[in-house]
Amino acid sequence: MAESEPKDADVTAAVLVIGDEILSGRTQDTNTNYIARFLAALGIDLKEARVVGDSQEEIVSALNALRSRYTYVFTTGGIGPTHDDITADAVAAVFGARIDFHPEALATLAQRYKPGEFNEMRKRMTRIPEGATLIKNSVSTAPGFQMANVFVMAGVPMIMRAMMEELAPRLRRGAVAQAATVEATIPEGRIAAALADIQKNHQMVSIGSYPFYREDGFGTQLVVRGRNQAEVEAAADAVEAAVRAEGVEPKRIQA
Amino acid sequence: MAESEPKDADVTAAVLVIGDEILSGRTQDTNTNYIARFLAALGIDLKEARVVGDSQEEIVSALNALRSRYTYVFTTGGIGPTHDDITADAVAAVFGARIDFHPEALATLAQRYKPGEFNEMRKRMTRIPEGATLIKNSVSTAPGFQMANVFVMAGVPMIMRAMMEELAPRLRRGAVAQAATVEATIPEGRIAAALADIQKNHQMVSIGSYPFYREDGFGTQLVVRGRNQAEVEAAADAVEAAVRAEGVEPKRIQA
Numbered sequence: 001m002a003e004s005e006p007k008d009a010d011v012t013a014a015v016l017v018i019g020d021e022i023l024s025g026r027t028q029d030t031n032t033n034y035i036a037r038f039l040a041a042l043g044i045d046l047k048e049a050r051v052v053g054d055s056q057e058e059i060v061s062a063l064n065a066l067r068s069r070y071t072y073v074f075t076t077g078g079i080g081p082t083h084d085d086i087t088a089d090a091v092a093a094v095f096g097a098r099i100d101f102h103p104e105a106l107a108t109l110a111q112r113y114k115p116g117e118f119n120e121m122r123k124r125m126t127r128i129p130e131g132a133t134l135i136k137n138s139v140s141t142a143p144g145f146q147m148a149n150v151f152v153m154a155g156v157p158m159i160m161r162a163m164m165e166e167l168a169p170r171l172r173r174g175a176v177a178q179a180a181t182v183e184a185t186i187p188e189g190r191i192a193a194a195l196a197d198i199q200k201n202h203q204m205v206s207i208g209s210y211p212f213y214r215e216d217g218f219g220t221q222l223v224v225r226g227r228n229q230a231e232v233e234a235a236a237d238a239v240e241a242a243v244r245a246e247g248v249e250p251k252r253i254q255a
Numbered sequence: 256m257a258e259s260e261p262k263d264a265d266v267t268a269a270v271l272v273i274g275d276e277i278l279s280g281r282t283q284d285t286n287t288n289y290i291a292r293f294l295a296a297l298g299i300d301l302k303e304a305r306v307v308g309d310s311q312e313e314i315v316s317a318l319n320a321l322r323s324r325y326t327y328v329f330t331t332g333g334i335g336p337t338h339d340d341i342t343a344d345a346v347a348a349v350f351g352a353r354i355d356f357h358p359e360a361l362a363t364l365a366q367r368y369k370p371g372e373f374n375e376m377r378k379r380m381t382r383i384p385e386g387a388t389l390i391k392n393s394v395s396t397a398p399g400f401q402m403a404n405v406f407v408m409a410g411v412p413m414i415m416r417a418m419m420e421e422l423a424p425r426l427r428r429g430a431v432a433q434a435a436t437v438e439a440t441i442p443e444g445r446i447a448a449a450l451a452d453i454q455k456n457h458q459m460v461s462i463g464s465y466p467f468y469r470e471d472g473f474g475t476q477l478v479v480r481g482r483n484q485a486e487v488e489a490a491a492d493a494v495e496a497a498v499r500a501e502g503v504e505p506k507r508i509q510a
Contacts, residue, residue, distance in 0.1 A: 019463075020463055032306070050304065084463055211411060
């Protein structure tokens, strides 16, 4: 529970997902959601996410836009051994940095392969922009890297998750947002006016309204988020009262 | 199968997902993947996707960046009846258009509700920028709308999908990309050099390499995409040969 009460989070982040396979629809991106939850637990606000294809121009342009706006940028994808893995070069271009084989990464990967198997393409995975620090991972051993406020990670979810664990201690943390969820079998339009009033009277929280349609029926989830637990609870209580005023019994869901 | 052979697709698109719930990690976005596949089947290339929160400034800024670059922009989210539904106003601001209750949308929604239930907040769902055309849907009856090359849809997947069906006839189509997938129980690093050569010799296709780690083992999926079926097949055959040269029998997967 947050002791301090910052009105706005001061640690922000963006995710940049890199890969044609996301844009073609071949692959459902789940990395953004994982990173969003991971960062939320550290009190870091994910403010934006983007997906671009395997194009240096697109990667550079997106990275430049994001790294100047947010405390951190997390990229996933494009750091493997094949010709379509161009993220490291794009990051080097962004920072005007030289890129070369990283001695420690080379040594680590050389140990992983049998003699003769550590070929030229696999060595590409150890090309790291000058000035970057490695993000090691025990799943693939091929490292990601951090260049200034940009964290470059693998696209394979299992590897990306190991990298998030590895890099987490480097991150500045913010006050963790608290959330309270009120669920009710009521259409959102019936309580929308009350919600707007509650939002006006509780400016320290944000209230989201999310209708759902499930096999067991429809309804609305009302999510109150904020960095002050007492304010979140007060607003959630007001939301519950508004639902009850419509003759429906709300259910408080623990996140 | 495409008869023509355009080297580059000439119909492009971007997706803009709008909603705090995606960035907080509460909700896993699946709309982007659905739209990507839907557009691919129409020969429309999804080139970029973005997620922004419920902030007019962020929505306007993203929309202006995307609508000028791509043939179409598809937004999801933020058109419901509650205070956090601000997409229509943001789109009006983007185009400098007046926004007001749309007579036909008003009439349609009025029929859906019992007397007295069509309250002020629900009426908000019929506020449409001047000059826009409606995107009707039979699931919720609350319409989305098209303003120039921007298509504004609901965030609830079931409703968004109905809207995609409704708006599809309005879209200019391109040559549909063909894809061939070769799967092999081989680490991508072993065939990366051969893949790079094949890519060089088959410039009309793009070859993607996607390692996987499943319960039944690991391997790589090699995806050849292009608009000329013969070129795609030729490149996929070359990929299969490269895998066989490593002593592994590849499997052709039908998409």
